[in-house]
Amino acid sequence: MPSLDQALRAALDARRPLLDELHAQGTDCYRLFHGSQEGVPGLTIDRYGPQLLIQSFHQPLDVALLPRLSAQIDASLGTPLLMVYNDRSQGHSRIDRAAHQPEPAALAELVGHEWGLNYRVRGRHAGQDPLLFxxxxxxxxxxxxxxxxxxxxxxxxxxxxxxxxxxxxxxxxxxxxxxxxxxxxxxxxxxxxxxxxxxxxxxxxxxxxxxxxxxxxxxxxxxxxxxxxxxxxxxxxxxxxxxxxxxxxxxxxxxxxxxxxxxxxxxxxxxxxxxxxxxxxxxxxxxxxxxxxxxxxxxxxxxxxxxxxxxxxxxxxxxxxxxxxxxxxxxxxxxx
Ligand SMILES: C[S@@+](CC[C@H](N)C(=O)[O-])C[C@H]1O[C@@H](n2cnc3c(N)ncnc32)[C@H](O)[C@@H]1O
Structure with a gap:
């Protein structure tokens, strides 16, 4: 199995043409890493406008890896994103809110875009899902x-x-x-x-x-x-x-x-x-x-x-x- 760094690099490279297309159509909400198909089952990484949402579903991710992952993505996209990590590997995919405390700015009321429209972005809220599907x-x-x-x-x-x-x-x-x-x-x-x-x-x-x-x-x-x-x-x-x-x-x-x-x-x-x-x-x-x-x-x-x-x-x-x-x-x- 490739390392997470390698798998993420391959996923980012593969998405370049798609991301150009999405940015041109007014979309900055998309999946950057779809782990089940890209070498790390149970891990997803999504961009929601100014936010980077990392989620683990099978086992918690080593939080020491987060700054490096986030930096790798910021460098690839050429823009700094506000990172939220949600471990959802416990029962019913519930977010373990104690596993990681994001920066307050990452949990602010943010706005993402898709097809030129504005959407509320919330890395954490009362439910478990990240709003826009x-x-x-x-x-x-x-x-x-x-x-x-x-x-x-x-x-x-x-x-x-x-x-x-x-x-x-x-x-x-x-x-x-x-x-x-x-x-x-x-x-x-x-x-x-x-x-x-x-x-x-x-x-x-x-x-x-x-x-x-x-x-x-x-x-x-x-x-x-x-x-x-x-x-x-x-x-x-x-x-x-x-x-x-x-x-x-x-x-x-x-x-x-x-x-x-x-x-x-x-x-x-x-x-x-x-x-x-x-x-x-x-x-x-x-x-x-x-x-x-x-x-x-x-x-x-x-x-x-x-x-x-x-x-x-x-x-x-x-x-x-x-x-x-x-x-x-x-x-x-x-x-x-
Ligand atoms: C998967 S989400 C749908 C996503 C939605 N199409 C979107 O684009 O955001 C499912 C929704 O179905 C609603 N729901 C579930 N059972 C329902 C029912 N019996 N009647 C009406 N709404 C229901 C839930 O409240 C939830 O908001």
């Missing part, structure tokens, strides 16, 4: 290019990056939906960081209760269990629907389960997409095979009487290299 960049770029004049529904919206791209791409209307107030607050913050964009709608709601009302389907409930109150929505369709669910989540209204039951998510989303419209859907579970998942998606659409006229994949960019061509994040553009 970098492997979805190409999908956001696709939305920005194809949203002009369209009504857009962004499901599982969190940072609302998809909504921002739709808005920047000239969408006629954008709705962002997420059930977590704290997550939607990040999306609202990102909207405020881009004041030039038209206003978007934010809906704090469970996916199943909202999408089933939009699709004019009954809201399922378990016998003997009263449903919590939920926001009332009228039935309607959107020209462009973006479905980016987490791998697994349970609520009073249903279970998000990308391995065993993608159909429960997909069906109402298909019905909420207008005739001639587009549904972009994703599946981020590594163990789900793209071919099998695509067949399942196509079958589900046909059975529902909403056959897919055209289906194209969107792959993560080259900062997420994949030796076997099977990146964990799979995204499909379905033209209905």
């Amino acid at each position: 970098l492997d979805l960049r190409n999908a956001r770029g696709w939305v920005k290019q194809h949203a002009a004049g369209k009504s857009v529904l962004n499901l599982f919206a969190y940072t609302c990056g998809v909504g921002l791209c739709a808005s920047a791409g000239g969408a006629s209307e954008v709705w962002n939906l997420d059930f977590a107030a704290g997550n939607l607050a990040v999306g609202k913050e990102n909207a405020a960081l881009n004041p030039q964009l038209p206003a978007m709608r934010f809906i704090q709601s469970d996916y199943f209760s909202a999408i089933r009302q939009l699709a004019d389907l009954p809201i399922a409930h378990r016998r003997g269990h009263r449903l919590p109150s939920y926001e009332r929505l009228e039935q309607r369709q959107f020209d462009l629907v973006f479905l980016d669910p987490p791998a697994w989540a349970k609520s009073a209204f249903g279970t998000v389960d990308l391995l065993r039951d993608y159909q429960s998510l997909l069906k109402p989303a298909l019905l909420t997409t207008a005739e001639g419209g587009v549904l972009v859907c994703s599946n981020n579970l590594a163990k789900v095979d793209m071919g099998e998942w695509r067949d399942q998606v196509m079958r589900c659409a046909s059975k529902l009487g909403r056959p897919v006229r055209d289906c194209q994949p969107i792959f993560p960019a080259a900062d997420f290299p994949s030796r076997d061509g099977h990146a964990p994040l799979k995204t499909l553009i379905l033209h209905l």
Whole structure:
């Protein structure tokens, strides 16, 4: 196995053309080192604008190595970055906040950029994830290019990056939906960081209760269990629907389960997409095979009487290299 220095050098060299392209398009948030594919499994190094985020997932990194890694990257990029190291090798990938104390400036409220838009950057916050999901960049770029004049529904919206791209791409209307107030607050913050964009709608709601009302389907409930109150929505369709669910989540209204039951998510989303419209859907579970998942998606659409006229994949960019061509994040553009 190459040393970490060598592996990082090779990763930085391989990214040179991509980084030039990204900088030219107004993007300074990207993965610099994707350890599982580049020689050090369990280690990732990302740039989020002014911040350098180093994360270990299998075992802690020797913190004595951090200054050298950081200096190597600063020299390669020609700009000094504020380093945050998060060890997430303990249970449930939780950040061990005692493992490393970053400089206060690195934990300040920072701003990164992607496709010319501004995003809040926080190396540490109440959750474990680093906010903007970098492997979805190409999908956001696709939305920005194809949203002009369209009504857009962004499901599982969190940072609302998809909504921002739709808005920047000239969408006629954008709705962002997420059930977590704290997550939607990040999306609202990102909207405020881009004041030039038209206003978007934010809906704090469970996916199943909202999408089933939009699709004019009954809201399922378990016998003997009263449903919590939920926001009332009228039935309607959107020209462009973006479905980016987490791998697994349970609520009073249903279970998000990308391995065993993608159909429960997909069906109402298909019905909420207008005739001639587009549904972009994703599946981020590594163990789900793209071919099998695509067949399942196509079958589900046909059975529902909403056959897919055209289906194209969107792959993560080259900062997420994949030796076997099977990146964990799979995204499909379905033209209905
Ligand atoms: C992987 S993130 C989606 C990332 C997002 N597309 C983005 O670009 O930032 C998953 C989101 O789904 C939300 N979520 C999980 N289960 C949900 C449910 N049943 N209804 C609504 N939102 C849900 C979580 O709050 C979280 O913000």
